[in-house]
Amino acid sequence: MLFSKDRIGGTLLLAFCITYGILSQNITLLPIQAKAAFTARTMPEVLMVLGIGLSVLVLIFPGSNERPQLAGFNWGKAALFLALMSAYGLTIRPLGFLISTSLFLIAGFALLGERSPVKLLLVSVPLVVCFWLLMTQGLDVFIEPLPWFLKG
Amino acid sequence: MIEGILIGLGTALTPTNILFVFAGCLIGTFIGMLPGLGPMSAIALMIPVAASLEPATGIILMAAVYYGAIFGGSTSSILINAPGVASTVATSFDGYPLAKQGKAGKALAIAAYSSFSGGVIAAIFLLVAAPFLAAVSLSFHSADYFALMVLGLTAVAAFAGKGDVLKALLMTVIGLMLSTVGTDQTQGVPRFTLGLIDLTDGISFLLLVMATFALSEALIAILKPSGDDKRQEEMEASTNLGSMKVTGAEAREMAPVIGRSSILGFIIGVLPGAGATIASFLAYGTEQRLAGPEKGKQFGKGSIRGLSAPETANNAAATGSFVPLLTLGIPGSGTTAIMLGALIGYGIQPGPRLYIDQPAVFWSVIVSMWIGNIVLLVLNLPLIPYIARILAIPSRFLLPLILFFSLIGVYFVSFNTFDIQLMVLFGLIAVVLRFLDFPMAPMILGFILGGMMEENLRRALLINNDSWSFLWQRPMTLTILIIAAFCLFAPMLWANFQRMRKGADRAGEGG
Numbered sequence: 001m002l003f004s005k006d007r008i009g010g011t012l013l014l015a016f017c018i019t020y021g022i023l024s025q026n027i028t029l030l031p032i033q034a035k036a037a038f039t040a041r042t043m044p045e046v047l048m049v050l051g052i053g054l055s056v057l058v059l060i061f062p063g064s065n066e067r068p069q070l071a072g073f074n075w076g077k078a079a080l081f082l083a084l085m086s087a088y089g090l091t092i093r094p095l096g097f098l099i100s101t102s103l104f105l106i107a108g109f110a111l112l113g114e115r116s117p118v119k120l121l122l123v124s125v126p127l128v129v130c131f132w133l134l135m136t137q138g139l140d141v142f143i144e145p146l147p148w149f150l151k152g
Numbered sequence: 153m154i155e156g157i158l159i160g161l162g163t164a165l166t167p168t169n170i171l172f173v174f175a176g177c178l179i180g181t182f183i184g185m186l187p188g189l190g191p192m193s194a195i196a197l198m199i200p201v202a203a204s205l206e207p208a209t210g211i212i213l214m215a216a217v218y219y220g221a222i223f224g225g226s227t228s229s230i231l232i233n234a235p236g237v238a239s240t241v242a243t244s245f246d247g248y249p250l251a252k253q254g255k256a257g258k259a260l261a262i263a264a265y266s267s268f269s270g271g272v273i274a275a276i277f278l279l280v281a282a283p284f285l286a287a288v289s290l291s292f293h294s295a296d297y298f299a300l301m302v303l304g305l306t307a308v309a310a311f312a313g314k315g316d317v318l319k320a321l322l323m324t325v326i327g328l329m330l331s332t333v334g335t336d337q338t339q340g341v342p343r344f345t346l347g348l349i350d351l352t353d354g355i356s357f358l359l360l361v362m363a364t365f366a367l368s369e370a371l372i373a374i375l376k377p378s379g380d381d382k383r384q385e386e387m388e389a390s391t392n393l394g395s396m397k398v399t400g401a402e403a404r405e406m407a408p409v410i411g412r413s414s415i416l417g418f419i420i421g422v423l424p425g426a427g428a429t430i431a432s433f434l435a436y437g438t439e440q441r442l443a444g445p446e447k448g449k450q451f452g453k454g455s456i457r458g459l460s461a462p463e464t465a466n467n468a469a470a471t472g473s474f475v476p477l478l479t480l481g482i483p484g485s486g487t488t489a490i491m492l493g494a495l496i497g498y499g500i501q502p503g504p505r506l507y508i509d510q511p512a513v514f515w516s517v518i519v520s521m522w523i524g525n526i527v528l529l530v531l532n533l534p535l536i537p538y539i540a541r542i543l544a545i546p547s548r549f550l551l552p553l554i555l556f557f558s559l560i561g562v563y564f565v566s567f568n569t570f571d572i573q574l575m576v577l578f579g580l581i582a583v584v585l586r587f588l589d590f591p592m593a594p595m596i597l598g599f600i601l602g603g604m605m606e607e608n609l610r611r612a613l614l615i616n617n618d619s620w621s622f623l624w625q626r627p628m629t630l631t632i633l634i635i636a637a638f639c640l641f642a643p644m645l646w647a648n649f650q651r652m653r654k655g656a657d658r659a660g661e662g663g
Binding site: 010 | 204316319328329338339375564575576580589610
């Protein structure tokens with residue numbers, strides 16, 4: 001099977017290994033190490049050869065010919081969650097821990113089908129506040145709770 | 153040894169550490185019970201907490217979480233036929249039929265007693281084997297360590313499923329590649345940083361583990377159509393667990409099974425790469441063969457032996473996998489690889505010197521295994537009916553929480569928002585690769601061992617005047633490399649041999 005799971009994965013990893021190999025040539029070598037048996041490039045070059053070789057072997061001798069099944073999965077929802085996590089990373093500093101995390105959880109619960117606003121708030125906000133108290137008071141890990149415009 | 157045990161007891165039995173064993177077992181059971189989340193995710197989620205503790209306490213906590221997660225995995229296998237981890241798949245073969253017969257309580261008790269016995273017996277083996285192996289490995293040189301790491305990596309691939317050897321090897325190399333990102337250890341030159349300052353220190357081990365396990369598990373659960381309705385139905389059906397009593401006759405039936413499976417599990421666990429999954433299936437298969445035709449027929453229909461064997465073996469193997477970690481500094485499984493990363497994070501280098509330099513850590517880990525097993529039996533078993541309620545929490549609440557704990561766990565260590573973005577990227581890649589059936593554990597193992605492997609190879613070359621001859625001139629190095637080659641090629645040669653023999657038989661029959 002041409003487009004089996006193994007072949008698709010093998011192709012993706014082959015592309016990664018080739019890119020890795022090209023980038024390995026950008027590693028700067030100090031003049032005194034030009035003739036040394038082991039330099040900063042040695043390991044990456046060995047790994048590049050191994051990686052490309054194994055990827056090609058996976059392509060030639062795939063373990064199974066099973067084709068990937070794309071139907072029946074919530075691709076859109078998973079993509080939205082990736083975007084949500086990325087947005088959380090971008091907002092945790094400017095909005096502070098309490099607001100950004102509460103929003104992240106509310107959006108997450110809502111995306112997975114929770115419709116009751118009361119439940120959304122009751123599950124997320126107290127949990128976030130308790131977690132923040134546990135981290136700051138219990139484990140001495142300080143994290144900015146509020147957005148920049150509410151800081152004292 | 154007695155002195156060591158006393159040191160271990162002194163450290164492990166402090167009120168703080170006992171508290172962490174309790175907490176670890178409970179948390180581990182909770183997490184392990186959630187279908188899809190196994191010991192690796194459970195330990196990964198604990199690393200940020202463990203990082204803020206004393207080394208001995210942190211390791212004790214992680215070891216307790218490990219046991220708890222295995223126990224939790226068994227519970228979901230028995231109650232709803234949804235093994236949290238591969239190592240408890242064999243448990244569901246007979247555990248779930250028992251639960252269906254209204255004997256869920258008995259099945260859970262048998263699983264708990266078997267796990268306890270397997271863990272305790274294996275910890276005794278560990279007590280004897282670890283110091284002995286540590287003493288032997290004190291004579292190892294850099295070249296031998298390099299060879300040992302090659303052995304560890306090839307063994308992982310060798311034990312991969314049929315047709316998966318190449319994929320496991322490729323993923324190991326990918327892990328090794330990722331370990332080279334960042335500033336080179338000796339020359340100080342940046343490698344693969346793409347001009348980003350955030351990558352100068354390399355990729356965080358915790359980030360990679362969280363992204364490839366906890367985060368991707370949750371994302372895969374989001375991808376798959378919801379199984380909430382079925383899960384809740386199953387939970388309601390198993391609300392009444394029935395009696396947890398094990399009769400004398402049942403105990404007598406279990407005893408020899410536990411003895412055999414403990415030894416088998418421990419030996420399999422010590423082998424790098426084999427781990428609890430293989431041990432549990434092997435123990436199940438062995439007991440089925442030994443049971444005879446009459447009892448053997450009950451396997452898969454609610455056999456006590458069939459439940460006891462994999463449960464004993466997976467716990468014994470979990471203990472056995474600590475042997476290479478504690479004595480050689482080489483993780484034998486994905487889980488112990490995460491623990492190795494955590495130890496390195498503490499500035500502790502596991503290996504033969506650990507036994508001498510950090511006796512408190514070394515012995516307290518061993519002693520905490522006993523305490524952990526006792527806690528599981530005394531505390532978790534009676535609490536199971538209540539803990540099992542977690543299985544009824546709707547996934548619409550559970551999954552965003554897992555994502556949150558994964559992200560915040562990494563953020564709390566570095567306080568760098570770049571890490572969150574990198575984690576999302578790795579999570580996406582991990583989902584794609586897992587969707588294509590590429591294993592993640594060999595990649596983690598490669599990532600953890602990569603730095604050490606390069607360092608040992610560099611040192612061996614330096615000692616040997618830049619000559620690679622140490623690979624065949626040092627008997628120890630050569631022996632280990634030959635074993636590695638054997639591990640790698642033996643399964644392929646064996647498969648070919650079997651194929652040829654079948655072909656010859658068929659030709660014989662035809663002629």
